Amino acid sequence: MSGGPGSSPAVTPGRTPRAAKVLPISGFPEYLPADRIVEQRFLDVIRETFELHGFASIETRSIEPIDRLSSQGEDADKEIYAVSRLGGGEDDSRWGLHFDMTVPFARYVLENAGKLSFPFRRYQIQKAWRGERPQEGRYREFTQADIDVVDVGELAPHFEAEMPLVVADVFGRFPVGDFVIQVNNRKIPEGFYLAIGLDDVIGTLRIIDKLDKIGPVKVAAMLVAAGATTEQAAQCLALASIRTPDLSFVDRVRDLGVSHPILAEGLESLAGVITAGMEHAPGRVVADLRIARGLDYYTGTVYETQLVGHESWGSFCSGGRYDALASDGRTTYPGVGISIGVSRILGLLFGKGLVTASRSTPAAVLVALNTDEERPRSLAVATALRGRGIPCEVAPSAAKLGRQIRYAERRGIPYVWFPDVGDPHGGGDAVKDIRSGEQVAADASTWDCPADDLHASVTRIAQGPDSARSG
Template structure:
């Protein structure tokens, strides 16, 4: 099955190009989600709210290009390489090979590009530098529920030169707590750990392969405590070491009691002390400024190999199986040019996953599929100009509206509005005195109105987000 599509790209702003081409049936591409307009309003509400909170906290807006040299994206082995999308001109590959152009790939997160941006523009930035960045990223992973190949991340990071003040490690999750608190995500928990805690603890009980131990303990949710213990023993731990490592992973609290719980395990090590102190400082600030939201959770191991201090994960209460919808942590060396080291801390909202899951699993939607709050009816073709003038007057006062596409019967024009969820239909000249009238098509109420003074109810001005 195929169809003819007018590939009528006008080259708006560029060279014209177009051909009639026969193409295969139009099908979605797995992992590249698209939304209908009402769903896009939900996403925009999230984007706008997150941006507003980020800006209230003084994070500067930034965007980086979508591509980086693949040499900058590629890790050494591991799964990452397979996940990178390479980019090259279809017809210019041979021509550009051997040229000065580096091989390019689409960025798979916003941290690698940000680190590069900091190095490239260090002389023009004021440190500590606080930035937010909300952009698409691409990963060639196998698509699954809530996991996409193209998705939007919303990141904040603070980066400094040489040293980074520890209080920003408490600040990051509080910014997220404020954003989530304004969004229809329900209850949520931000789990916090500090990599020095397991590191110091493992060293304190004589497990020197910290990374290896972490990798095994990280499987706790998947394979359960018995298998984790068995794998730890298989890797050389004693039964007692395995028991203690598991006991540490089970410690969690929304207050500072986690410190005593760890102490009760009887392990001491200077790195453990540092970690407990740092985590207690973060939780203490959280208790004061966002009670109940931050949880010290010594099980979370996200990227503990890579982060060097505090780490964060975020779960929506009742939807823990969705995994973390917002994660991050601290690096002692976000970037370095060999002379200067830039420590940083950041956190990233997995926006596409979050919105997709809320829309598909919790039925979040918008009250209408258009921004228009008013449809201005057209009485007859000669009356279009009067309807246009009404629309201009409404827009000048901030009321989104559109003019009916045809001078159809009013019943049809009302159905046009109804189908899109537009709450009001405006009838020019419908009043007894020749003035206008406006009808709330939900209630059927119709009343005299003047476009220069009519107040659109605030709740109807923008599409609202509906939570069933």
């Protein structure tokens, strides 16, 4: 028998109604508190490093016109999440969630050009959305952290050399392990392809960009299928095989016996980037001529970053130079930028159990509770500690002290504060390091929490000798 309007749902006698099962949505990660601490520490490192290099923060809207988003590559329209109102309206189907930060940033520059000082250095840390198949390290909703330098008309080449130095500083401060920033210049393959008779530069670049995924044999077959001769395909692969940590890549390219003005220009530009890397981030920046970056708008230096020992993960930080992404028809704003895939690298690190937080709460101190009636006394201690920048919480209940200590242990809180319990030498408060068992008399107005314990730390879990680091 069905209930009428306003009636309660039918219930089988003797049974309690069950709530619908809650299921996660694939590709939209949600972290537990300890992992969220890791993410926040990483974002803190990124933000602090970007600002140390003089980049100013901006935030752009989440939606852009779909026609603008879909103009950024042949597959872009497949990745866009459209936005519409349930009630419908004339704006339906016009907007989409941005799938990277570059497109909204280009629009932001055009709209605010009269108010910005150039060269404009910006960083942007935001969510983005991409309609692709979720897998480890790839999500439908994710956080990116971008930096760009944009100028009017001309962009000095030294900015291209600066990008990998900023990235090296970021990953040098966060415990991700050993990493390498691979750099190429799009003018090198462009000039090379033109010199050997391949006019479809973008198409060839897109095929070469698949080397890591499908290998040289299949790439060669794709090149031939696209119109290259067997010899031309072999020459493309010979160029892509060059990788050096120094300037020797220049001679190795010249040894291939191919010359072109665009090729020469690209070699000179890449040499400047590698020279800066050798001086300011030794061992971190390498010339890798297989790096192509398939997006059409890159015109100069391109970057990809990998973790040493985890190359199969692919790149989690990439970017490049673009000469005409932002233009109002009269003025062009060339720029160079690089993007850290925050969710991508953290998802991979979490998935392999390579990083952990020292605790699952920001609190460094748990203020114990003697009785429920004495909660104001414990709260006064907590207020005094917080006023001096020491994160803490008051025990949730006046349970036995052993249970309160176990509560702190489960959350990784290193100290428990005991109000009015005294110590062997007199009355007052005491604080206990529950890791060592050491307990000392303490005053909330003067006690200093050791610096290493004040905030939760992030540690790379050892995978071999000397691989444990903290950040």
